[in-house]
Amino acid sequence: MSRHGKGAAGLPDRSEGEVKAAFGKELGRKVIHTFALFYLVIYFACDHLAGPQLGLLVLVGLLVAVIIIEYLRLERQADIPLLSWLWANFRREKEQAAVGAEIFFLLGVIVALGSFEQRVATTAVLMTVFGDLTAALVGMRLGRIRPRMFHGKSIEGSLAAAVVNLCVGWVVMRDCGGGTAWWQVLLDGNGYPGLGEPLWTVIVSMAAVATVTELIISEIDDNLTIPVLSGFAGQVVWFLLRWL
Numbered sequence: 020m021s022r023h024g025k026g027a028a029g030l031p032d033r034s035e036g037e038v039k040a041a042f043g044k045e046l047g048r049k050v051i052h053t054f055a056l057f058y059l060v061i062y063f064a065c066d067h068l069a070g071p072q073l074g075l076l077v078l079v080g081l082l083v084a085v086i087i088i089e090y091l092r093l094e095r096q097a098d099i100p101l102l103s104w105l106w107a108n109f110r111r112e113k114e115q116a117a118v119g120a121e122i123f124f125l126l127g128v129i130v131a132l133g134s135f136e137q138r139v140a141t142t143a144v145l146m147t148v149f150g151d152l153t154a155a156l157v158g159m160r161l162g163r164i165r166p167r168m169f170h171g172k173s174i175e176g177s178l179a180a181a182v183v184n185l186c187v188g189w190v191v192m193r194d195c196g197g198g199t200a201w202w203q204v205l206l207d208g209n210g211y212p213g214l215g216e217p218l219w220t221v222i223v224s225m226a227a228v229a230t231v232t233e234l235i236i237s238e239i240d241d242n243l244t245i246p247v248l249s250g251f252a253g254q255v256v257w258f259l260l261r262w263l
Contacts, residue, residue, distance in 0.1 A: 052120075052124075052148060052151075052152065053148055053152070055121075055124050055128070055144075055148060056145075056148060058078060058081070058124075058125065058128045058144070059128075059141060059144060059145075061074070061077055061078065061081075062074035062075070062077070062078060062128075062132055063202075065077050071132070074132070075129060075132060075133050078125065078128060078129050078132070079129060081125060082122065082125045082126065082129065085119070085121050085122055085125060086122065088102065089118055089119055089121075089122060092119075093118070120240055120242045123240040123242040123243040124147070124242035124243070124246075126243055127143075127144070127147065127242055127243045127244075127245070127246035127247055128144055128246060130246065130247050130250075131143045131144055131246045131247065131250045132144075134250070134251075134254070135250045135251075135253070135254045136254060136257060137200065137203070138191060138192050138193070138200045139192070139221070139225070139250055139253040139254050139257060140246075140250055141191050141200075142187060142188050142191045142192045142222075142225055142249075142250075142253065143225065143229070143245070143246040143247075143249045143250035143253065144246050145187045145191060146183075146184045146187050146188070146225065146226065146229040146245060146246075146249055147229070147241070147242060147245040147246045147249075149183050149184075149187055150180040150181075150183050150184045150187070150226075150229050150230065150233060150245070151180070151233055151241060151242075151245065153176070153179045153180045153182075153183040154172070154176040154177055154179065154180035154233055154234075155176065156176075157173075157175055157176045157179035157180075158172065158173040158175060158176025158177075158179075159176075161173075161175045161176075161179075162174075162175045162176050163175065169234055169235065170237040172233075172234055172237075177230055177233065177234045180229075180230050180233060181226060181227075181230040184225070184226035184229050184230055185222060185223070185226045187226075188217070188221070188222030188223075188225055188226055189217050189222060192217060192218050192221050192222045192225070192253070193215040193216060193217050193218065194215045194216050194218055195215035200215075201215055218257070218260070220256055220260060221253050221256050221257050221260070224252050224253060224256045225249045225250070225252055225253040225256075226249075227252075228248050228249040228252040228253075229245050229248075229249035232244050232245050232248050232249065233245060
């Protein structure tokens with residue numbers, strides 16, 4: 020969950036060294052979070068080989084594994100090689116004794132891929148990864164406007180996230196004809212079809228919901244709220260466009 024650098028950037032009681040250290044730690048956290056992109060890779064590989072049910076089953080299997088690891092960490096205080104070092108160095112202090120974001124992110128990915136059209140689900144997941152990353156890092160370095168109602172999150176970080184979310188939508192949320200995505204045509208071995216036309220109504224609605232969700236919700240993990248809420252918004256708009 021991003022606080023847009025609350026307590027790190029722009030605070031007079033922190034030295035430059037402390038600010039750089041906080042930014043470095045946050046950067047490390049976000050780099051680790053990008054490995055969640057492998058969830059999409061795993062899903063689409065399984066989908067291509069045997070269908071979406073296998074992809075979802077493998078993701079649920081990963082969720083089971085993460086739950087077991089969190090059980091060992093939280094309830095058995097197990098020292099797990101490498102993972103314990105990552106937890107100690109890249110988790111925020113309040114997260115040390117709480118359920119990890121990995122569980123919430125996997126839940127969000129499974130809900131999105133199991134409930135929404137593939138382009139909508141993929142866009143929602145990528146907005147969660149790159150939008151949140153942008154909001155946190157830009158907020159820490161450049162964030163100055165931090166309304167109290169947003170719990171210390173910066174407007175600058177949110178605006179940067181909105182731009183990134185729109186870019187993600189522009190790349191992914193396109194129609195190559197027949198309701199297919201360009202990467203689906205590539206996976207089917209039918210050559211490169213071009214990117215197709217961007218579905219701007221869906222893109223803008225998803226980017227808006229993802230950005231606002233990240234900004235205003237603080238106590239529910241945004242690794243769950245962003246893919247579910249932005250994906251739901253995109254799916255509803257997508258259905259309306261088809262029906263109208």
